[in-house]
Amino acid sequence: MSSIWEYANPKKFIDTTDRILPWISVLAVVCLVVGLVWGFFFTPDDFRQGSTVKIIYLHVPSALMAINAWLMMLVTSIIWIVRRHHVSALAARAAAPVGVVMTLIALATGAIWGQPMWGTWWAWDPRLTSFLILFLFYLGYIALWEAIENDDTAADLTSILCLVGSVFALLSRYAVNFWNQGLHQGASLSLDKEENVHDVFYYPLLVSIAGFVLLFIALVFLRTQTEIRARRMRALMARERMG
């Protein structure tokens, strides 16, 4: 009976991800190209927003992944604290810069979209503000990883920071809701609604979301592999100096 914990073995992890990484990467590129080209060139303009609506194919998936990357870091941090699998801690470390870039993409595309639609690049809207706060959390998390020399200490401290940070990020989310009324529209995608956005926009959006998810997985796999190999190389070099 194989279990998911087998992949906590770095060798097993690298072997398996090596095998599936090309597939995921190719699939990610295909999904992104299909989703974006379909979305940009083969969908009609929105009757009120005109062609600016097309930025949705970048904005929504990146915002989705910015939050999910943090969730993934939270899960892997808990796994590190409970079961102390090094791969888990390294995966959290690998996901953080990807998450920060996703947050930046979401903020930037949101600003570019907001300028023609709301007449402003930036508003202190709850959603925008909480993304900015999420961005700050990512920065602090990455800075703490970089600052500590001992790997295990760094993994311990950052995973506790991730836990505490998650609670405070959630608190901030509701605090800013209370603090200011929003300009941003409500959730445009949810699973329990009959039709979310019109099907013409919905299917290319789903494809590009899939592309972003696969891209994120591929990047995290690749970066985790790199971390494992770098650590292994350090260990080898240390052994050589000893010998």
Place this chain on the structure above:
Amino acid sequence: MIALLTRDIRLAIRAGGGFGLGLAFFLIVVVLVPFGVGPQSDLLARIAAGVLWIGALLACLLSLDRIFALDWEDGSLDLLATAPLPMEAVAIVKALAHWLTTGLPLVLAAPVLGVLLSLPAAGYMPLIVSLLLGTPALSMIGTFGAALTVGLKRGGLLLSLLVLPLYVPTLIFGAEMARRGVDGLDYGTPLLMLAGITCGTIALLPFAAAAVLRVNLR
């Protein structure tokens, strides 16, 4: 616990001026604001509550790295770790000492500085109450941040980067309460939320701070 508390307070007051520093910083920030935004008293009155909250928050931040740094350098933190007192208690006592030497003076100084910013008369009571409720949370969150960065050579800047995002909910509800007080609105909801945040941080963060300290002392 009480011995540790009195020791920390005595050290903070006597050794090296850390005690007055936060207060002086608070004063200077508040004095600088009118130079920045202009001396019109109606404008100052509108932003006074927020400025006082941000000033108090920054003054609090300034003295955070002293919570554990000195004990770390001279080795008394190791002694505290081996003492029968649990680390959670050490963390909470440290936070209490920090609040008594930094937070409480700030709360007491805030109304005086409110006069400088021509804070409306209705705003004094909510401002003092919100600071009184909010600064313990600032101290507790800061103690956690200080525990995270205690082993680092240059932890000061990193400490601010880690702690400031954690301060956001406290600041929002605290400043909101003070602002509503100034406008003569009902400030019951932010008061309850602020009290909830403070109670929650005091209940939970000592455990996180203690866990972090144990990792750092390993």
